[in-house]
Amino acid sequence: MSVLTSRRGCLLWHRNIRRSVRLSNPKECFLRSNPSYLYSTSHHPHDHHHDPSIKRTRNIGIIAHIDAGKTTTTERMLYYSGFTRRIGDVDDGSTVTDFLPAERARGITIQSAAVTFHWPPHQESQTSGSDVPRSHKTHTINLIDTPGHADFTFEVLRSLRILDGAVCILDGVAGVEAQTEKVWAQANNYSIPRIVFVNKLDRDGAAFERTVKEVGSRLRGWPAVCQIPWWKGGKGRFSGVGDAINLCALGWQEGGDGKTIETFSMEQLAEQEPEFRSELLKARTALVEALCEYDEQLLETWLECNDDTLAVPAQAIKDSLRRCILDGSGKLIPVFAGASFRNIGVQPLLDAVDDLLPDPTERPDPEISIGSQKAGLSDLLSGKLSLATSTGKHLAKKTTSPTALVAQIEACALAFKVVNDARRGILVYIRVYSGSVKRNAALWNTNLHVTERAQRLLQMQASDAVEIPHISAGQIGVIAGLKHARTGDTLISFPGQHAKTGPPAPLNTLQLRPIDVPPPVFFAAIEPHSLSEEKNVAEILSLLLREDPSLHVNVDEESGQVLLSGMGELHLEIARDRLVNDFKAKATMGNIEISYRECVLAPSGTHRFLFDREVAGKKGKASCEASISPLEEAAVEQDFTVHRDGNTISIHFPASAHDQNGEPSLPPDLPPAVVHEALINGAAAALARGPRRAFPLHASHVSLRFNPTTDIFGSDTSPAALSSAARLAVQAALKEAFSNGSIGLMEPVMNVVISCDEASLGAIVHDISSARGGHVLSLGTEGNDESDIGLPVNLKRIYAPPDPFASSAGGDTSGPGQQRQVTARVPLKEMVGYLKHLRSITGGRGTFVMSVDKFERLSGPREKAV
Ligand SMILES: Nc1nc2c(ncn2[C@@H]2O[C@H](COP(=O)(O)OP(=O)(O)OP(=O)(O)O)[C@@H](O)[C@H]2O)c(=O)[nH]1
Numbered sequence: 001m002s003v004l005t006s007r008r009g010c011l012l013w014h015r016n017i018r019r020s021v022r023l024s025n026p027k028e029c030f031l032r033s034n035p036s037y038l039y040s041t042s043h044h045p046h047d048h049h050h051d052p053s054i055k056r057t058r059n060i061g062i063i064a065h066i067d068a069g070k071t072t073t074t075e076r077m078l079y080y081s082g083f084t085r086r087i088g089d090v091d092d093g094s095t096v097t098d099f100l101p102a103e104r105a106r107g108i109t110i111q112s113a114a115v116t117f118h119w120p121p122h123q124e125s126q127t128s129g130s131d132v133p134r135s136h137k138t139h140t141i142n143l144i145d146t147p148g149h150a151d152f153t154f155e156v157l158r159s160l161r162i163l164d165g166a167v168c169i170l171d172g173v174a175g176v177e178a179q180t181e182k183v184w185a186q187a188n189n190y191s192i193p194r195i196v197f198v199n200k201l202d203r204d205g206a207a208f209e210r211t212v213k214e215v216g217s218r219l220r221g222w223p224a225v226c227q228i229p230w231w232k233g234g235k236g237r238f239s240g241v242g243d244a245i246n247l248c249a250l251g252w253q254e255g256g257d258g259k260t261i262e263t264f265s266m267e268q269l270a271e272q273e274p275e276f277r278s279e280l281l282k283a284r285t286a287l288v289e290a291l292c293e294y295d296e297q298l299l300e301t302w303l304e305c306n307d308d309t310l311a312v313p314a315q316a317i318k319d320s321l322r323r324c325i326l327d328g329s330g331k332l333i334p335v336f337a338g339a340s341f342r343n344i345g346v347q348p349l350l351d352a353v354d355d356l357l358p359d360p361t362e363r364p365d366p367e368i369s370i371g372s373q374k375a376g377l378s379d380l381l382s383g384k385l386s387l388a389t390s391t392g393k394h395l396a397k398k399t400t401s402p403t404a405l406v407a408q409i410e411a412c413a414l415a416f417k418v419v420n421d422a423r424r425g426i427l428v429y430i431r432v433y434s435g436s437v438k439r440n441a442a443l444w445n446t447n448l449h450v451t452e453r454a455q456r457l458l459q460m461q462a463s464d465a466v467e468i469p470h471i472s473a474g475q476i477g478v479i480a481g482l483k484h485a486r487t488g489d490t491l492i493s494f495p496g497q498h499a500k501t502g503p504p505a506p507l508n509t510l511q512l513r514p515i516d517v518p519p520p521v522f523f524a525a526i527e528p529h530s531l532s533e534e535k536n537v538a539e540i541l542s543l544l545l546r547e548d549p550s551l552h553v554n555v556d557e558e559s560g561q562v563l564l565s566g567m568g569e570l571h572l573e574i575a576r577d578r579l580v581n582d583f584k585a586k587a588t589m590g591n592i593e594i595s596y597r598e599c600v601l602a603p604s605g606t607h608r609f610l611f612d613r614e615v616a617g618k619k620g621k622a623s624c625e626a627s628i629s630p631l632e633e634a635a636v637e638q639d640f641t642v643h644r645d646g647n648t649i650s651i652h653f654p655a656s657a658h659d660q661n662g663e664p665s666l667p668p669d670l671p672p673a674v675v676h677e678a679l680i681n682g683a684a685a686a687l688a689r690g691p692r693r694a695f696p697l698h699a700s701h702v703s704l705r706f707n708p709t710t711d712i713f714g715s716d717t718s719p720a721a722l723s724s725a726a727r728l729a730v731q732a733a734l735k736e737a738f739s740n741g742s743i744g745l746m747e748p749v750m751n752v753v754i755s756c757d758e759a760s761l762g763a764i765v766h767d768i769s770s771a772r773g774g775h776v777l778s779l780g781t782e783g784n785d786e787s788d789i790g791l792p793v794n795l796k797r798i799y800a801p802p803d804p805f806a807s808s809a810g811g812d813t814s815g816p817g818q819q820r821q822v823t824a825r826v827p828l829k830e831m832v833g834y835l836k837h838l839r840s841i842t843g844g845r846g847t848f849v850m851s852v853d854k855f856e857r858l859s860g861p862r863e864k865a866v
Contacts, residue, residue: 054474055359056137059431061144061159063187064169065177069199073169073340073349074115074145080259080347081117081141087257087343114144114417114429114476116459119350133315135351142476144416146183154517154550154567156183158487161513162416162431162476165193165357167349172198172206172337176214178755178847184219184330191328193358195336197349201229202238202339205805212335212800217819221333224290224321227348228283228801229337234275235804241337241345242276244283245321246314249276250348258343279801285309286799287317294332295320318355326358360474366433369514371506377433380406380510405504411435411493413443413471414512415485418546420583424465426543427458428479430491433512436472437479443491444502446510448484451499452491456480486546488515501673517550518852519646519698520565521748521828524572525590526579527562533586537562540583544575551575554688554696565595569832594748594829596866597646597698597855598690600734601742603629606705607732611725620721621713624679625705626729628737632699642680646698646855649683651676652705666708670717678719679704682726691731691738693866698746698855702730745863746855748828753821754838756846761820763841772834773862774826825853827862 064070078084118138146159160166166187170176187194196219198211208229215223227241230249240251240262249264269277288309292299298312298320305311324332336352338345365376370385379385383406417429430437437443441454458465458478471477485491490512494503502508528537541553541564551571554563566572569592576589610623631648641650653664664672683704687697704726711717711725737743752774756764761779768774831850838846858866 053140054361054472056134056139056354057142057359057474058139058353058357059142059144059162059164059360059474059476060353060357061146061163061166062169063146063156063160063166063180063183063194065171065174065179068169068171068174068177068180069340070145070169073167073197073199073346074143076258076340076343076346077119077141077143077350078115078117079257080121080350081119082121083115083117114142114460114478116140116142116476119354133318133351133355135354137354139354141350141353144476154515155548157186157515158416160186160190160192161515162414163190163192164360164363165195165353167353168194168196170196170198170211170215172201172208172211172339173203175207175211176218178753178849181218182849188328188330191364193325193328193356194330195325195334195349195352195356196223197336197338197345198229199338199340199345201337202342202344206238207803207805208337209800209803213795213798215333215335216798217795219330219333221330222290222294223798223800224287224324224332224334225283225799225801226287226321226334226352227337227345228279230273230276231804233273238339238342238344241348242280242283243348244280244287245317247280247284247310249273249280252342252344256343258346261347281310283799283801288312290332290799291317291320291324294324297323322356322358325356326362328364367513369509369511371509377412377512381409381434383407405507408496409435409492409494409503409507411437411441411443411491412510412512413437413491415479415487415489415491418485418487420543420547424458424480426480426482426546427460428482428485429460429476430471430479431476432471432473434473435493436470437477437491437493438470439468441493442497442499443479443482443485443493444497444508445485445489445491446502446508447489448486449502449508450484451497451502452482452484454479454482484546486549488549518567519595519748519855520550520552520567521595521852522567522569522572522592523563523565523595524576524592525561526564527588527590529586529588537579537585537587540579540585543583544578548575556689556694558689564589594832596693596695596748596858597746598692598695599698599744599746599855599857600628600630600700600737601744602737602740603627603633604733604737604740604742607729607736609725609729609732611721611728613724616720618718619716620718620724621716622718622721622725623711624682624722624725624729626683626726626733627703628730628733629701629703630699631701633701640676644680644684644687645696647684647687647700647702649680649687649702650704651679652703654705654707657708664708667712669715670712670719670722674719675706675722678722679706679726682723682728683730685723686727686730686734690743691734692743693745695745697734702733704729745858745866747858747862747866749825749853749856750828750831750850751853752824752826752831752848752850754824754846754848755819755821756838756842758820760842760846761822764822764838764846767837767841768822768824768826772826772830774824774830776822776824778821778823780821780823826850827856828852 062070062074075087079087119141120135120138122138144159144163146156168180168184170180196215198208200206201208212223212225215221226245227243229238230240230242231237232239237254239254240249242249247266249269251262251264252258253260266277288302292302298316301316302309302312321334325334334352334356336345336349338349340346365378368375368377368380370380375385411432412434413430413432415428415430419427419429421427437454437457439454439457442451443454444451457468457471458480459468460478465478468477490510492503492510494507497503526537526541528534545551545553550567552565556563564572564575566575572592579585579587604627606625606627608623608625612621614620641648657664659665666672666675683702687700687702690697754764765776769776834848838848
């Protein structure tokens with residue numbers, strides 16, 4: 001049984017225990033009643049000599065379903081912080097954060113921009129006094145904007161991994177939507193502390209109670225209602241909120257800019273809004289009771305207040321909320337209320353960001369990969385991680401110990417966004433995880449293996465920028481002028497590093513919070529309007545790829561056709577907009593099509609290819625042997641193996657070709673790393689185009705055999721010649737497989753989650769399983785279905801104030817329970833245009849999300865239909 005279903009029992013249990021050990025030690029009493037003291041002394045694993053202002057830094061994001069009001073809320077935040085002089089309006093396209101023309105036109109956020117502002121503004125802050133709430137001291141807020149559409153999931157993931165906290169905005173009419181659930185689950189994976197803001201409470205049909213219950217049923221955490229909506233006189237205009245933490249009401253003037261907030265004490269409410277006052281008292285009791293189930297410290301305070309929930313100090317409640325959400329599990333979810341568009345509720349939400357969300361030093365150690373090991377960054381930096389064993393022979397040869405090497409790392413940062421700014425050129429947004437990136441530092445890019453100099457460092461304020469001398473751990477900033485760094489690359493600064501090969505291995509492979517990008521499933525041909533445009537179009541495409549590495553470009557070796565592939569139709573449409581409208585490329589994008597794959601069904605023979613031709617005016621000669629087999633049958637135990645786009649490529653050197661250290665013996669101008677890269681790139685190019693229908697290969701294993709004595713021809717053997725030899729040898733193997741009839745076709749199969757009401761369930765299941773060739777995996781009732789997302793929550797116990805405008809069906813706990821959730825696996829081809837169909841069979845109420853499960857071999861009749 002869960003904690004939540006045994007609320008009362010659990011409370012009593014705590015009380016008994018606590019009563020019997022009544023605190024007698026004054027120091028312990030002090031610690032318990034001053035949780036902030038506990039915070040400041042807590043030792044944190046990666047708390048290495050941070051600048052004190054880091055405690056007052058919040059790196060947060062706003063996550064929401066499309067149209068929930070993220071942009072509107074951000075704009076209000078910037079306005080109240082004094083950052084902008086007028087309130088931007090999404091509908092007239094003048095907002096600060098959505099600054100790409102494509103975003104303005106669509107009114108959706110497709111690109112994360114980080115904006116730095118201060119809350120509260122300096123003139124309103126207080127700094128003296130130890131019991132001053134956090135929200136009275138000026139904090140630096142780095143707000144990272146995240147996109148809301150499913151096609152931009154990787155944008156979302158890339159932003160999520162650098163956040164320390166998030167505000168999730170819900171539409172108070174639509175409630176919790178499919179995309180919100182998806183992003184919420186991703187935020188759970190990254191353990192990001194979150195608070196919820198129920199927006200649009202001014203709209204007809206707004207239902208705070210229903211939305212709160214959906215927070216419980218669909219986000220699977222306990223909603224801790226911190227504010228309740230205030231409709232004047234019970235059913236009038238939405239004009240403010242009741243604050244259950246501070247026990248007061250906050251009122252906003254109709255039609256004003258929202259800067260002036262009128263506070264109403266409980267005494268005033270007793271006179272003017274007695275019913276609202278009594279609801280607020282209920283909310284306070286429910287809040288304290290809920291927190292006590294998760295937090296013994298608050299339970300203690302409550303007992304000290306003689307069980308009077310109203311006597312519990314506001315600060316103790318804030319500290320408790322903070323502790324309860326710090327682990328990022330989403331088990332308890334603080335809920336706030338407002339209507340950003342009417343300028344209601346935004347300032348208290350900002351206070352909650354300061355008060356409840358963590359500073360960078362309170363976050364868990366960031367994940368890294370180094371060589372083939374996975375670990376935490378502080379384990380590496382503190383020397384706890386044993387590097388020598390991971391890469392054995394590489395480090396053994398070095399004279400410096402790995403610990404001493406690690407100690408020399410000056411800075412470690414993650415590039416989380418690349419933006420082409422019309423005025424400033426290419427801007428790379430970074431988050432620094434350790435040390436400090438200084439102006440002019442040489443930065444080694446551990447993904448691309450190049451060094452670049454950070455010539456200018458900026459702090460971005462949406463469309464304005466301020467030059468800064470360094471960006472230190474925990475902070476977010478921008479490097480201007482980098483030529484290579486892409487979204488997702490790790491940059492390290494290591495004094496005395498070699499400009500070409502970077503820091504010594506394995507430090508040169510250090511990667512922060514790596515994420516897996518699933519394979520692209522849609523593609524379209526890009527046709528430059530003329531030959532002279534080709535180069536320009538190629539440059540723009542490479543910039544698009546730097547911005548968004550979930551886009552891929554393939555140039556077909558034979559036809560010369562350029563194919564752009566991505567995660568979804570909208571993903572490619574936006575790329576086209578960027579290409580044609582924003583970058584003015586003179587090119588056309590063809591139809592968006594499903595990206596099938598080819599696979600090898602049986603192992604091929606071994607093919608040797610001797611390449612002997614002039615490449616760019618220079619003689620090139622090299623040879624190589626290749627064979628190809630189905631991945632599951634291959635014994636992948638070669639000297640050197642890499643995974644590429646769902647395939648593996650191995651290189652095997654004959655035993656005679658190794659030196660005494662076990663490294664392949666190669667001429668000095670062709671070191672192992674160069675030979676590996678050239679051969680792998682050649683093989684990967686061959687795999688990009690299958691012999692049957694020109695689709696990329698998938699689930700295949702290439703084995704390359706390379707003998708330096710017979711395959712290298714003195715100075716005629718360049719890396720380009722090696723690549724060509726490998727490519728042509730693999731192509732020969734593929735050709736053989738094709739002529740033997742052993743090339744199959746594969747299609748992307750999606751995991752689909754459809755939310756609908758009970759009435760449309762039958763029609764949806766029938767359509768999915770008979771018309772679309774899908775398999776229904778489960779039919780859950782939201783809220784009852786035990787999934788791995790979190791605890792099942794007992795809806796009946798959740799507190800929320802009654803909705804004054806509830807429809808006849810609403811108002812009881814069964815409301816959200818009627819929602820059903822269909823989980824199915826369906827071929828992507830059958831899901832094209834599904835939203836329209838779903839809307840028609842559900843009267844517009846059904847929603848769905850999907851993600852690639854895997855590629856599956858096509859059966860005979862389906863294969864013919866391709
Ligand atoms: N009535 C009302 N409308 C609102 C409120 N907040 C936002 N809106 C409207 O809702 C629409 C969507 O708001 P946005 O701020 O663009 O939403 P978003 O979440 O940023 O959307 P994307 O950028 O598309 O993901 C706009 O037309 C807003 O004017 C609100 O509090 N009340």
